[in-house]
Amino acid sequence: MPNLQMTVNGEPVSLEVPAHRSLAQVLRYDLGLTGTKIGCNEAECGLCTVLVNGDPILSCVYPALKAQGAEVLTIEGLAQNGTLHPLQWAFIEHGAVQCGFCTPGLIMTAKALLDTNPHPDEAAIRRALKDTYCRCTGYASVIRAILAAAGRPVAPLVPETRPPLHVIGRPLPRPDAVAKVTGAARFTDDYTFPGMLYGATLRAGIPHARIRRIVTNAARTLPGVHAVLTAKDVPGRNRHGLIYEDWPVLCDDKVRYVGDAVAIVAAETPEIARQALERIQVEYEPLPVVADAQQARQPDAPLVHETWPTGNLLKHIRVRKGEVETGFAQADIVIERHYDSQTTDHAFMEPECAIARLTDDGRVEVYVGSQIPYADRRQIAAALGVPEEQVRVVGTLIGGGFGGKEDIAGQIHAALLARATGRPVKILYSRHESLLVHPKRHATTLRVRLGARRDGQITAVDVELVGDTGAYASLGDKVMTRATTHASGPYDIPHVRADCYAMYTNNPPAGAFRGFGVTQSCFAIESAMDELAEALGMGPILLRRKNLLRVGSTTCTGQVLRESVGLEACLDAVVQTLRQEQGLDEGEPIRWGWREGAKAYGWGLALAYKNTGLGGGAPDRATAEVEAYEDGHAEVRISSAEMGQGLPVVLAAIAAEELGLPFERVTVLLSDTDRTPDGGPTTASRQTYVSGNATRHAARRLRDLLAQVASERLDVPPEELRFRDGRLQANGQVVPLGEVVRWAREEGREPRLRHEYHAPPTRPLGEGGDMHFAFSFAAQAALVEVDTETGEVRVLKVIAAHDVGRAINPLALEGQIEGGIVMGLGHALTEVYILEEGVPYTQWFARYRIPNIQQAPEIISLIVEDPTAEGPYGAKGVGELPSIPTPAAIVNAIYHATGVRIRRLPVDQEEVKRRLGEATADRRRPTADGRTR
Template sequence: MRKSEITLTVNNETYTLPVKPSETLASLLRERLNLTGTKIGCDEAECGACTVLVDDQPVLSCVYPAARADGKNIITVEGLAKMVHDVMKLHPIQEAFVEHGAVQCGFCIPGQIMTAFALLKRNPDPTQEEVRYALKDTLCRCAGYPMIENAILAAAHTLRTGDPLPLPEIFESIHKQEIVGRKHLRPDAVDKVTGDAIFTDDLKFDNMLYAKVRRAMVPHAILTKLDISKATQLEGVSAVLTAEDIPGEQNHGLVTLDWPTLIGVGQRVRYVGDAIAIVAAETSEIAAQAVQLIDAEFDLLPVISNPVQALAEGQTQIHESGNLLKHIKVRKGDVAQGFEESDITLEHTFHTQTTDHAFMEPECSIAVPLPDGRMEVYVGSQIPYQDRSQIARVMGWDEKRIRIVGQKMGGGFGGKEDIAGQIHATLLADATQRPVKLLYDRHESLIAHPKRHATQIRVKMGAKKDGRLVAVETELYGDTGAYASLGEKVMTRATTHSAGPYDVPHVRNDCYAMYTNNPPAGAFRGFGVTQSAFAVESMMDMLAEKLDMDPIKLRELNALHVGSVTNTGQELDESVGLL
């Protein structure tokens, strides 16, 4: 016979709670005990952010059944620090993470700390390799691993010997000022190591509803039928909205207003992540069930899967304006003359793949209607003012009716510049006059939000026998996906950097930023230069090999310097910095 209650001890406090079917330990800790230091990054035991100790053993609480915790002792990140004479005393591991700069966005830090805590309980004197092995399934997207490793080794020393915490050796600038040039601790580091740091999904509001999105899940089609009747009749559902319910403009976008908030019947679906309906319900589970009850029919269209195909003659046009977002050109000198003057010419085509930002914190937005008719939107966003203007456009409101309340961001890297759930949450909150939370799971995040541009880059390079570059010609195809996002800006930067940081008299660059039926591509660290730098620097290595020349010497010979003129015509008159 199944028990109706479970009793567990969490951070030295004993709780007896009713059993909830299918509840995970992470959900119990976060939702019922309000211990939100335990984070959920993937919800499928892959990232380690949810790590807690159960009877001194590290477990991934996002898949650990809450019922299995009956009679067990649980330790979360909130249970490590102690109050001594009304002053918080950090555990040595927490103190080490603060002092060694191991804390960046902070979303993974509770999992890192609890994994380290478990390691040092069973192995007080680990080697660096043992630390790395212990952390292999606890991911940090900010890439703070060296600082994390050093922090754990420092904490191990203190726990083992009782000595003060060994501090990192960081040399201050010889030109240090009162603030600049000196070592500083992150202002929010203590909150992040104790579990007190609040991210958007950690927030709760009275009478809050939970939202889900019905995605098209086909890459290219016309939506011919949409039936929401079953979803609206499901008990616990408060609202189901479609494109017909949009009060203002349908499209939004950072630069080009081409991204529909919701796809209506008779309109074109351009990628699998396009939204066709949104639901708000009393629980996330009910909202998810309602989404599955929404029936949709499509007239499938040919799929454009890459930018070269998109530019070819006779292809289906994804947008009314065509498949070409922008043709970007850079011209300097006479490339034909440059190749004639070259002693050696090389040509190669490079490819780079689509890349997801893989921030540890999935996208989350909460819209809260206020009594005076305004709307507050809580979100970890990289461009909050653009959020406000895009929400206002779709709602048909003056921007003054909307307040974006910025939250801590569990990683962004460019991937939280575009609209995710902000508009959908606002639409539902306005329709229900209740707070609405829209949280993506990892699958939805991978499907819906913009990525790094996949590219095809052809580089033709001409040089003299001594290695001096004479001419560079590049042709880039950038896959900006279904909607523009920041594709024009990203691929412009890729183009202007595609001949490298070199003094070349003759340059010709052409870039075709193309729409396809892939997920949109937008901002990502490097902003287009990652792709073009890979191509041109690979070609420089190939040229060095062909000339039997040291690749560093080849770059020094050709690097921009004071007096150089760049590919775009800028004369560099000071502080070039390459040599």
Template sequence: MGTSGTPTNITQGSKTKGGIGESTLRPDGTLKVTGEFAYSSDMWHEDMLWGQILRSTVAHAEIVSIDTSEALAQPGVYAVMTYDDLPTEVKNYGLEIQDTPVLAHGKVRHHGEPVAIVAADHPETARRAAAKIKVEYKELPVITDEASATAPDAILIHEGRDDHHIGHVPHPNIVHRQPIIRGDVEEAAKKADFIVKGEYTFGMQDQAFLGPESGLAVPSEDGGVELYIATQWLHSDLKQIAPVLGLPEDKVRMTLSGVGGAFGGREDLSMQIHACLLALRTGKPVKIVYNRFESFFGHVHRHPAKLYYEHGATKDGKLTHLKARIVLDGGAYASASPAVVGNASSLGAGPYVVDNVDIEAIALYTNNPPCGAMRGFGAVQACFAYEAQMDKLADKLGMDRVAFRQLNAMEQGTIMPTGQAVDSPAPVAELLRRVKAMPMPPEQQWLAAGEAADVRQLPGGLSNTTHGEGVVRGVGYAVGIKNVGFSEGFDDYSTAKVRMEVVGGEPVATVHTAMAEVGQGGVTVHAQIARTELGVTQVTIHPADTQVGSAGSTSASRQTYVTGGAVKNSCELVREKVLEIGRRKFGTYHPAWATAELLLEGGKVVTDGGEVLADLADVLEDDAVEVEAEWRHRPTEAFDLRTGQGFGHVQYTFAAHRAVVEVDTELGLVKVIELACAQDVGKALNPLSVVGQIQGGTLQGMGIAVMEEIVVDPKTAKVRNPSFTDYLLPTILDTPTIPVDVLELADDHAPYGLRGVGEAPTLSSTPAVLAAIRNATGLELNRTPVRPEHLTGTA
């Protein structure tokens, strides 16, 4: 891993082992590798019941009747609930727009929508009972695309919409619309020597986390409920759950259980309310665990998209204008669609200087599966389109594709199409230079000297379909821009409680936040921050729950930035209190307590010159210092709904990829040999975790390029492949080498100068792979994922 750039400013505790900048190991790593880690699906409670959800078998229909009598008569069944059994007038929930019913009422809007719930003494009993519930449907026409959603006589997915977006959308079946307008596109187009247009299709991707949705609800003596849940945002869940249960928030106590991956799919509620309802109805603990089939229906997916792009350039290679229209399919419920629209539109021009822009992004309501947050949302779809456009323009100009990008690359000070100035490093050209300069993998590496071909290295792999005949190599490049943190005026803050005390004669810090650890490594980084700021070796990470203030969502690459900032802030306040205790105890014995800059390092109080004044254990003795404090990043503002202008994003992050692929042009098979990445991370707080995040995001982007897609029948809106048998995921045999070059250019607005890491590589890896396949085959390939029939002309 190469590093360079402006050094970040760490003023406190830099000599304490295990602090910021070191590759400390995950405390849960060994347990996960050995299978001993307790995930939410492993939870158990004495006298526990099992919950089961009955889901709709059709995508759009009126509910004529529901008969639960046979299910209730099943031995071992304790409760069956439908919409009519919900305890309060609040029967809907949602991240921003409360349009999702807890249980379907009146009609169902997508295949797999929850209709009824069952609690029984055994999971198989619960499943059999759910199957005995009789639901009579009167099917309705399905809305599956823009034409059917916005037709003058289109059936409305949600009648009587009254959310705050309805006033600025041209049709009630459009969730949200955001234009971005800057300069004069029509005049600029007249000055363009070359214009390229493209229509692109982006498939629906599943987060495909390995741990399906699960949780345990336990009724409490005070009439409340304890919920142990795998989620991405405890406090958001709480605000949606409590009103439906008719309980104050302090009676819904939530604790994070082991999370088996997330990637955005756990931002929305799944079984949380259902488990709590059944627990409160029966007075017994209720556990719900989805199987893989249910999981495909139980969470949102990445928005599929249609993207229409036009770029112009002068003959010397400078971009003149961009005109784009981005249509995202949000499915039956809003989820995070408004935010996805905001990202797709505001980042739709990519990391390039273009002064004349006209972008429109919309999200539709349809009867397709609900779509919402997934790693890099909105920006991923846009990057696929604008990077294909950059290759088309470079080819038309006769320019090198990387050089063309570098010529138009943004830098610090560039004005975004939203009017916002990029006020931190934006090393787009340098990232491209670095990734292009990486050594290329050897040609025909499947051939060993004097030996037969190693089929594992060939397209088709162990299927033994080729021994190198018709295999062509291709190379492609791409670069992307992603925002970090919540945007558009959202009050993005986090809370951390830090306690410092002496335990067994040694100073110990305890960090308590509501951050959802979903695999990103926050549990490691928070301990590193505490060691750095408080100079202690022993740090305990308290389990995440709602007994401390909100940490926001583990999404938008924000947790290290915002919750890390909160931990740093609380540690600094604890440090000042500790030093004040020391001044009172020892200040009369040494003038440095009052005159010197004091630090905490290695369990001691030292001056900035390195003189030791006292052991921390002697300073604290029987005292304990505790602080709970919030931390906010700088404020943002909503984009103007007519022009898209505004300071909408707090930070930008950049990654570039070079993909090397080998394609069997006769069979249409692709092998990604290498996906090299260069990324600016501001400051690598934990270098090992940083590289892991980059490699993971890279592979997820590769998946949507060549294999991952939820296939929805356009006539029935039913999901065709809700299983890992038919929804294809990259395995270790599909994983290419992923060399990473990490650049560290500090963002002065962020704690330690860091940037969010996990999402940016998901953007550029997808178009880089497509560019490499195009380079190998000469085909246009304007959709993801690329399938064999697209390469052999049989599609």
């Protein structure tokens, strides 16, 4: 085996390396420098960037032996003598760190740029980082951070909000930011255990077939293989699912999509595990494929699940308000349009990974980046056939989720293999496997009929939605319900009918995805609103203003909004800023579209709203524990997932506010089912509201306990005590909080309090009343540039106003908004998961085009704070909302720029070019009198 000698971060290294090993593998798995991340293994994402002799290289495909004699610099070597590099400081200060998985690659690419160009402008930064992806930030904060590190005067962009409290409302750094910018942060694949084996999964590779037989003998006898398991080896329930348990752990009689798991193996190395899979023989009887939701609805369509009582229909969701035909009879103008929203992938930067091991007492521990740790525990235990208490789920850092890490991935398989072998087992998905297996965003077709009087008052809306929920239910029921309940948009329309058909097909399952179905319905209704405005001869702002939701309005589900409806304030903020951008005087009309040579420009508007919390009658609760210590710090404990959205900051800020502690004196422990109580799923933008309230109440109870202890010791009424800056103050007496904690322990009163918070009750769809306990609202205006010769569309600017109730941490809030908008841009312009008869064409990152830094627009973010009474300090959820109106705003802008109306996503550049050409030809065609049009 060849010997590799190189210098890594200033230290000489010598080791034997197989010829096929990449530099990233050597750094991570041989040298333990796990700060270098592998996001794709195909030189597409840029996350693996390190410097070799000063040059940035993609280490996932760079042969390790090519670094012979080279100087290699990784993220771990950037800080010197304990002092962070200016880039690392700037990324923290400017909020350019979210999930952190892409952060090392971004920083190392930026380091190479600054080494050759110490004072780059924004254009140079965009060029240098165009091949390094980030799914969380939206890139704006990354650009600001690099400019700041280069010495340019750039202030952190913190949106204007109401005056802060002691801690709440101040821009706060993430507690884990230093670890993320130095490479010390540990994601699942960064963990290793002694004697660890490597698991791999045999996938069906065929979208629909009967399994006739599985032969595993050749795999079992391969040296280095320790276990080969099939369905008959699952000791417990061979089905899992968050709502309906219809997804096989290992398929026994039938496969229903190409990513179905048929067998799993554990071996000494990943290479041997893959070789074992190749030796497993499966005999299939192919079955007809249900390729899309419309086919699934046909009476003669093959059945995906033969025993499901409603055939291929997972669920029919109905929304009724008023009498829709009466409403259309009252309308002067009625339009009907059809829209199509595509299948998309979360494209989180960290591929799925799970590690399982047995403890000395026979329990199973599973390490995984999961959005719902307690749901994982339940499903793992069911498959193993053991009580839940026999399973511990340890949540690791999550390199992006966006809903894609709610369902089970490798957790159960790793646990089964660990039980079978008695050794730790790691299952790491390749990017190909990740794209193949995990749930997607629902492809949805929508028919929208809108009726209005000539004055712009909408009288009725009728929407039909057909959603492709794929081979298994996942969260398709709830996603499509949310699409349906938001199908009439953020408007008070007296007569509404919406019918949604969530259909099983032989495509990959569709489940939770940022926006949770509302992205699709918003694209349709907001496009239709512009089309209705044109039919009425009315401006898009006025039509929306006449019909939007306000306090006292009734939603399409019959919920009366009694408070915290900042939608009109959002619209006002966007319109005012848009007028300022155009330099308009009072009374001058907004210019929606214009031409400059071969370039066409247009502004487009869209509104949106999105529920906070689970709603629909589902119990929504979280339990938090807060403990104070004698050194004066406190810890919050809760099993809620951090995947870049900044939850630890929120919870620490809330506890610090309640206990009167400096923010830096509060730590947060997340997602360990043995050590932290259940915070519920990280979904539905619920964590700030629900887990935030649990933390607030637990901290208040702890404060009351400490106040009582201090009151008795100091002979001061509890209500006169003040908690501030880590001290208790009253009548000139000042006592450190840690001292009061010591007193409490001496008296046998544990300074540790737990609170289970129950969100306000909601009612199921169809029963009237409150279907949700809070809503957030948004208005966005997008400016596009269209090349009329090529059809290329660029988004230049987005003005975005969001009603968030109360901004707990404005710095993290800005990151959520910017990242969401760029994700919405991708949904509009570039992203599509292509399937042909159930077989994905999109099997590598090279075939899935997430937006890069050069496509990221300028974003003007405006914060509206219309507090909700029950939310912590008035806060509502905002994680999903920013991505929802962006596609419709872009499509409406394209129309104002060019006259081309897009009703199918993503925007097809060739279609824009063709239709522009047709319009030009039509204008040039002679009329009957010989003149051109």
